Amino acid sequence: MTACKIPQAFHDDENYWREKLAAFLHDPPDKALSIWGHVRRAEKLREKIYVSADENLLSRADQVASGLDRTFLPEKESGGEIKFPEQPIVTHPTGKGRYLVLEPLNNLKLETISNQIEELIEKDTKNFPKNFYSFVLFHYFRHVLPYRLAQKKVGNLSWQWWCLPADTRLPDHSIWQHCALTSALYSCYRLSPNKKASLMVFSITPVQDFIARSRKLRDYWTASLILSWLASEGLWIVISRYGSDHIIYPSPIGQALIEAGLDKTCGFSSWKARYHLEARAATLPNKFLFLVPAGKEEEIALLIEEQIKHAWWELAKKVKYLLVEKKCFDVVPKVCLKSFNDIFERQAKSFWEFHWAAVPLLDEHLLNQNKLFIPENIVQKLEAYLEEARQKKLSYLNFTEKFFYSASYDFVGRSLAAEKLSPVEQRAEEPGIKCHLHPDLEALRFSCLECKNEGKNCELITGKKPDPNPKPSRDLCWQKIRKGFSKSEFKETERLSALGLIKRLAYLAVDKEHPLYPFFQGAEGFPSTTEIALQDWLERAQKDIDELGLSPKKIAEILHQKETKEKYEIEAISAQKEEIRQKVFDLLSRRKEKNDEPTAYDRYYAVLIMDGDRMGRLLSGGFAATWRDVIHLEIIRRLENNEIGSNFKTFWQDFLNCKRLISPSVHAALSKALSDFALYTVPSIVTRYRGRLIYAGGDDVCAVFPVSQALKAAREIATAYNWAFVRYGKPRVVVRRQGENISSEHVAEEILNARDLQPEDRLLLHLGPGDEISISAGLLIVHHKWPLRAAVRRAHELLDLAKDSGRAAMALELQRRAGERRIFVAGLNDRVLELSVWDAFESLIEALAKGKLSSSFVYRLAAYEEALLVLKHNPKDMFRFVHAQIKKEENNVDLAKHIVSIILGQRRKKNFCSVIGDSLALEALAIANFLAEAKKRNESNGA
Template sequence: MTACKIRKDENYWREKLAAFLHDPPDKALSIWGHVKRAEKLREKIYVSADENLLSRADQVASGLDRTFLPERESGGEIKFPEYPVITHPTGKTSPFNLGPFSNFNLQNILSQIEILIAQDSNNFPKHYYSFALFHYFRHVLPWRLAQTNVGNLAWHWWGLPADTRLPDHSIWQHCALTSALYSCYRESPDTQASLMVFSLTPVQDFIARSRKLRDYWTASLILSWLASEGLWVVISRYGSDHIIYPAPIGQALIEAKLDKTCGFSHWTARYHLEARAATLPNKFLFLSPAGQEKEIAELIEKHIEESWKELAKKVKDLVKKECFSGVSEACLKSFDYIFDRQATNFWEFHWTAVSLLDEHLLNQNRPFLPKNIVQKLETYLEEARQINFPYLSFTEKFFYPASYDFAGRGLAAEKLSPREIRPEEPGIKCHLHTDFEALRFSCLECKNDGKSCELNSGRGPDSNPRPSRDPCWQKIRKEFSKSEFKETERLSALGLIKRLASRAVDKNHPLYSFFQRAESFPSTTEIALKDWLERAEKDIAELGLSHKDIAEILHQKETNNKYEIKDISKQEQEIHKKVLKLLKRRKEKNDEPTTYDRYYAILVMDGDRMGRLLSGGFAARWRDVLHPEIIRRLENGEIGSNFKTFWLDFLNCKRLISPAVHAAISKALSDFALYTVPSIVARYRGRLIYAGGDDVCAVFPISSALKAAREIAHAYNWAFVRYGQRRTVVKRDGKIVDNEFLTGEVSKAEDLLSQDLLLLHLGPGEEISISGGLLFIHHKWPLRAALERAHSLLEIAKDPGRRALALELQRRAGEQRTFVAGFKEKISFNENEVSVWDAFEALNKAFASRKLSSSFAYRPKELAEGLEVLSDNPDEMARFILAQIKTGKKENSSLYEEISSWVATVLLGDRRGTLAFEALEIARFLGEAWRRHGFN
């Protein structure tokens, strides 16, 4: 793949590394002497940079992220070991105290860093040594410093700030931005940097057209992998420091390539592969040297296309090798032609770029920019000029929000430009991609040419065979298990790639490690049965059965009115008999699979107003991100009067969007997707399909899905997050059976152990939220239709006010029961407020424990007229409901009062403004599932 050769210019990488090391990693520990410490580190590894370009890059990087901060002589010095505080870049939350910092020796720390680098870099590949060394500093060194506990700082290394006065971004982020700008200036004919956005589509049209859950998961992984290949072009040519969004650090598809290329395989523990799910979005933002935008865009497009075609060829070669031995080239001619036609030019690429706007470019493009953004930025600059602040040159550092907005508008306009329309395809259509022709042999061409059939001598070729008689698909089905391809299923190249990619990739392919356990990926039937399978685990183990075998046979049993065993191997017959024996055992225990074991849950979630968030619509104000000691000094007149005048005007304004904030948002979404979401999904016994930043899709047994959805929504607004081993280790018979890694919000350093990671999420704020659609659906409902409905529910949740969950039970017969409520919605009674979702879960338990009869779920609807009159008076509604519940009951009055308040809360809690009678039916259904699985 010529599009993705690593830049061999050693000077480029060594100068970039020198720019990265313009500040040392330990700068925050002592501002005094940090320049000499950085210089010593550069000398140790023999790197240097153009001082003029580096000075400009450092000034612009600092200005882009920090605006105007008081110097030491103006009262702005913060001795970090005395005030070891970091602030949150987007959320409105309290600062995080990293302390105490004591007993460290800067000289010893620098020596330890030098020794560690020398040891680690000893075996880097000679032909890519400088490339590897730079990316070691970017991707490995922070983890190694924490892992080896250099300076007894452990996890603190991740959080050390670039500027102790504005400690909301790390030294690693600032160094990366400086080195990226330096390289842009070095490579650009105009000595300028451009902000570039690249997008790969279609997304849902590719992944949602799936019959099996594994198709959907595989398609999501393929899309994520193609995005990583595009990012790898940026990394190979410019370096990973150029990528602003998504955060490349910790992304398995990127880190694994660095392991292979740079010799980092000793340190794979630095990233997280447990999720085995798609975690990269289809769009990325990066810095490019101005003047090279078109060139890099074409290289990205070319490399993604080549990567996709290589995967397509692997799938085609697999099918031809496994299924078509003995089939003539004449018969395969149409198969090859159709496959190649469909695999070519499927993907669409969109990109736009804008030079970082300085004052001159801003004035040139003023008609295309929102007035409010321009006016706000010019107000900052004008006041700074009036006060006569230093460092007012290089005005591109003041207008990043305008540059980002301009780039976004450019991408939106580019997507609206006319595209070449794919010609309509002829013939029998694909079962999944119904606008694509199904793959076939050359029967149609042979018939049109009057030729006899080579595959079936004595008969003419059939140009329109039934699916079960199609010679191409007969041969494919023969070589794979019955569950792999249905009798009625014929696929296009796209469908076949999704179905068989996991089998086709070899050990050298980036997706191989993700696909290693693809065959065990659960079906919708297995997910639906999960509670029952867990209850039957002892019997299953004794019979030597697997969950997958049981689910497959029970699916067949439900499909056929008469359960038959025919045309199967002796081994399969034995499995069938064991499953029948299992069913008999469970029947004797009064625990056969029932209706409730035929439903599973699909959860889709999406961050609200992400475009606005990335444009500055977050909660943090300057007051929230400046060091609290700086705030105290400003308010007490201990800061120079010029800075005091400036900052008292802006303290309560929103923090400006900047590359550091974009990097922080990117890291927050990455940490959320890579660590927190997989941990929650696993804890609630689900299976993650994708977690691409703010986008989440997972499947669950119905008993645990709601709790998982609520916890994910809650975690989205965490600020500072601990990732580490569970504090309580569960042991049985002396063996560890539960040693799970978990995430949780933390507020102080004492909450973390030395081996933990300190992560970042988006933090709290009115404009920072996530919404979800949660669908309870029969396992035999078509997956594509189920996914479409789940996404429709997500849109319903976002419609009235966001930060909501739309919940729906869809019965096999087609009837729907829907409930929509805000995650934080509460109903006010005279004496208290009740959370809508707490009340809903409490009703689930009330139905599960039979404190409410099943028939009660339908009774309020019969009383709709009376209840609607009481809609404005929750207390009166609760009393009215209490009278219905207590009919004929005298005991436990307080319990029924509580239940009546739950019912009133749920009825009044629907966002759509109508009484939520359907919610009670959903609660009854879930309550029965909870009861069967032993929840209390």
């Protein structure tokens, strides 16, 4: 990682890692293919690599891991046997009623498969580094082996290797997840003074204060990546100290920052294809959950904090020394730099705050001791569950910590919240000229103020007195910084703090060894808002642009500067080279001949902010799946047909339709669903709609789009959020504008049948359907010259408006350059007159664009607002009224229904007060008219 491949926190006892690996391999990878003989197959594999574990501790860890993730299920003798090859079903852990039926796995030769697994392991591991060999070997089994089994199609299986279940009766979590949880618990018991495991959460703050205070699109992207990377540095301490199996949330599997670190440390670089490096997706959150040996909590918290601080300061120093001092201040006297260095160090070292909390995994005794701190409904539900099992005399009732994971998770969350409320040392208010991005921080400067106070002359300009309060354009410090970089990097009026400077220049500061280096490749080409606004026009003009040898970025820069001049003349732009200016002039002339010069509609773009609803509740068990949804369908059938032992049947009569309990495997599934959504699906959709993803952090998305594409993209992302099983692979058919087939990157699409998966495809997981699983959106259409920070802030306000209206909603606003605002808030799944409100909205855009309805109708209908208000409680009468108005244009019944659906579709808050007043959603019609004009222009102009 940043400091060294293996941090000081590394657990260097080889026996620790060998015992951990033995615990991991207590079950073989192919267990689901045949329960019979799986114990011997696991023993054979352990003997092959010479690892063993304490049998008593391992038995306890296995039982607790099984109990934490599963439930009381009938054994073979009670009718509970499921032969997975004959009935291969994978259930969805969080979505409602979703499962995947695989093709029967016929003619499996277990001995051959077992031998192939052993041969593959032997081949892969023979050249592993001798240093830290057992650490490397363990993480090979955890991170690489599933990929290799799928890649080599061992046993004629491919993607199936990733999802082979730990328990065929409850096939909603994989054997890999169960083995990892078992090995983590084993290590906790082995290292803990009192042989217990604790659940620990660690948090890095502030988040929004760091990300949102940005000016350029690239600032937002860089800030989100830096925060994700800092989280990975903390997680790396957990990995090197205890192993990646200890991390519950976010799941470390497939996380590029984690996997790339293992590549460097363990030599896994040959298998990079096992994960997806999506530079636009910062998928590691600022808070992570993991298991730690009880009694070691404070020790690991300190190590994590020290590593994050160290990594951050190393990055800060790279920005300051390598870029600013060497590039800009090489001839500046040291006395002038003293204040710059002092301010930089003060701000960089005092910005981040760290919080943590830990509780032992609660057993029945600890639960009784801490009932006052846990919601009564959680305690009662868990106690009733255990008491019913005791009354029915079900087996495996020992080690009661396996029954109370949801209480432990709630308790540690409340403990963290309480810790954050504890008084912390407040940063002193900073003096002087303030940062353009962080107005609470002083802007970096030379020592002019101190020199003036001491009566010294300026050492930079002979014979001059120091100026402690210069205008931005005359600030000697920032003059030199601006001269060291391209003109687009810093505005003439911009002065930044250490935080602002790090965000702005980090992409240039990191070297090839830094974890962020591959993410920052191509960062200089990050588009401006002007380029995004021009996207449709640039695509239409692509042939002319190629012939003239121009780049979209240069065109956008010149047109942006052109618009700022009093006279809109290309020749007035003195900063550009004559050759490029002339080429842009030629381009505009060519497009003018085709009646396709940039117009007002090419000056607007869209900012999309999306965020998952009730994420805290979701992580606490607020998902849709019940036990009925996750238990194998054949077990459900047997329960309903009295083919299961009577004690299990009566037990499940009470609990079958209850929510599936939150567990480590569900937390891992939630993490995988969110990271798959951010890493694969969101980038695929954004690219298809010609947008630019700023960040995708799991449940939150920030992207910019050309106006013509934004609405469709937002709706598709919202739909994909509730997909269950997802195929990621090569597209079946890809069509571009004007029907031209082009090559494309892989695409993500929902599947309902495993037959849709090809051997080379990757099976992804999303959150699945459910009333409690939703995402909301704020979508702002704004002029490209409106300040980006204000635009993003307004998009966040729109998101809040959507959530306040009842969630699963989108707030859409058109903000004109002159300041006029039009707004529309509607539920993403709301229906009026049996029509989807947003389908109706898109149909209206289409009708206006094709001339089926004139623009004047929109404004004419607004004149009847009072009459429409009278009819708002009688949709049928309103439909007849609107239809009568449309008859003057074109007799279209469906169009009238669409308009009424929109007018009545505006969301209201839960207290039934209107979101934006008591008026109907007539402003939505004006927004539709604007979008229709943009659509019409985009589709009517040829290349």
